[in-house]
Amino acid sequence: MKKLWTLFAAVALVGIMAHAALAAGDTLAEVKKKGVLVAGVKDSLPPFGYVDEKTREIVGYDIDFCKYIAKKLGVKLEVKPVTSASRMPQLMEGNIDIIAATMTKNPERAKQIDFSYTYFLTGQKFITKKGAVKSLKDLEGKKIGTAKGSTSEQNVAKAIPTATILSFDDYPQAFLALQQGKVAAVTTDESILAGILGKAPNKNKFEIPNLQISEEPYGLGMRKDDKNFVAFVNKTLLEMEKNGEAKKIFEKWFGPKTATPLKRTFKIAADK
Incomplete structure (x- = not known):
């Protein structure tokens, strides 16, 4: 039994040392x-x-x-x-x-x-339907899509406290929700929004208004x-x-x- 405990202790020590080496x-x-x-x-x-x-x-x-x-x-x-x-x-x-x-x-x-x-340096903005949003007031009390675990999630909650934030696994799903009318806007870094919009077949229906709520250094x-x-x-x-x-x-x-x-x-x- 003592030998078994010694073995367990040795295995545990190796694990701890490996973790420490990784952390170091x-x-x-x-x-x-x-x-x-x-x-x-x-x-x-x-x-x-x-x-x-x-x-x-x-x-x-x-x-x-x-x-x-x-x-x-x-x-x-x-x-x-x-x-x-x-x-x-x-x-x-x-x-x-x-x-x-x-x-x-x-x-x-x-x-x-x-x-x-x-x-890379960018800033957080929004994708909206063309002409729908002129200022942040236009998004008050509205549903806004973004990604789970992102800084965008936290920034928009601070910038527009009355909005309902819907968090998706990633931004393309949030944009799909915008296309389906389930959210009034999608928010994240302008560079990401530009990438999403650039690939959208119906991109002429949407725009990125000049409304920046944060600076985002990657x-x-x-x-x-x-x-x-x-x-x-x-x-x-x-x-x-x-x-x-x-x-x-x-x-x-x-x-x-x-x-x-x-x-x-x-x-x-x-x-x-």
């Missing part, structure tokens, strides 16, 4: 050792992450950043679909190495995970105190800005000839 920031070494970087990405949110109809592969702005990081590491890239609600649990449970999924950096999340420097998410990996990713992002790769990726997905034309109003720099 061994991702950089582990990724190099296994030869694969596993990134959690969106798979239905153009142009950040979506399934290409021809290749059936997940492509997008977020994926291109991960490809560059993986190449810099000298490893292969594996992408796993995540939702706004599942991305942090997936990271903390060790199922993915990095989150690249339109994730806003905020103090609440930063208590649980670490973020890279800002690699960061790549990594495990807490994963210092070596965070430093490597940040160094790589600064390199991408310096050598023009970051701008090139932006133009590829948000340039004037794309379905989601936006101006690049930011540069990647060392931030908190």
